[in-house]
Amino acid sequence: MNGSATQRSERVLETLLGIQRDLCAALEATDGSRRFLRDEWRRPGGQGLEGSGCTAVLEGGALLERGGVALSDVSGTQLPPAATARNPHLAGRSFRAQGVSVVFHPRNPHVPTSHMNVRFFNAGDVWWFGGGFDLTPILPYQEDVVAWHRAAAAACAPLHADFYASARRHCDEYFYLKHRGEARGVGGIFYDDLNGDTPGFPTGFEPGLAFTQRVARAFQDAFVAIVARRHGLAYGERERRYQLHRRGRYVEFNLVFDRGTHFGLQSGGRTQSILMSMPPVAEWHYASPDAELDAQLLPYLTTLRGKDWLGTSADQRR
Secondary structure (H helix, E strand, O other), rough: OOOOHHHHHHHHHHHHHHHHHHHHHHHHHHHHOOOEEEEEEEEEEOOEEEEEEEEEEOOOOOOOEEEEEEEEEEEEOOOHHHHHOOOHHOOOOEEEEEEEEEEEEOOOOOOOOEEEEEEEEEEOOEEEEEEEEEOOOOOOOOHHHHHHHHHHHHOOOOOOOOOOHHHHHHHHHHOOOOOOOOEEEEEEEEEEEEEEOOOOOOOOOOHHHHHHHHHHHHHHHHHHHHHHHHHOOOOOOOHHHHHHHHHHHHHHHHHHHHHHHHHHOOOOOOHHHHHOOOOOOOOOOOOOHHHHHHHHHHHHHHOOOOOOHHOOOOOOOO
């Protein structure tokens, strides 16, 4: 890669390191019982792939049953099929892929599972930003859903007035379990291939990097605020069993549909880092264990999918 490409990637790496550091510090302070284990790794060159990173994992905490904040910086001689399916003109190119991937699986079912990913690709003279965040509640609260989408819209506003609507739509389309006919969660934002050639939203490197930082900060602040509202709520075996049942849907999406998981596995990535997004415990039932809790959650994943939450009252209703 030429000097300018290298300089861009080094700027991105510095930003991603700061994002990982800030997220780990915020969640350690919020959890209060455990710290993230930081597993630094390096993959030497060989078989066309090399790189390094740091997978930070917190397990068995008061708040997080499992939380992961994984940073990776990987270079290869050829993009895997998960990347070239949408960009066939890049087949056979060398690449450098950098990103921070975050998944928080809380212990308390009142606190939703949350996910964020921010990433940057260099493929010769072509580069782009991607990422987003989404929310997967078990026991949903309208107040949390509205606040989540308001945080997403605020992060998008400086980039382009219409970008939130586009990224929100892409999130709804992407995080969808086709075989179940339901969304994975209540959405957020999702974007890819963001650069100077993006139709409708041409974005230079500096604005794209600044947007990456805003997305990460919005995710962090919005999730910590939800934790403050829900972490102290009581729950019992009924709610726990339903949580494990719904976690099974999360696993299904990640293994069947998620492009990031496929990219990592197809490119020969580090398996334990790729699969840290899995919940530590999940269950699959032939039928739902709780029709009443289904009646509270499923409308958010079906009939309310795509709803304009920005114009909705942020009350306490479930």
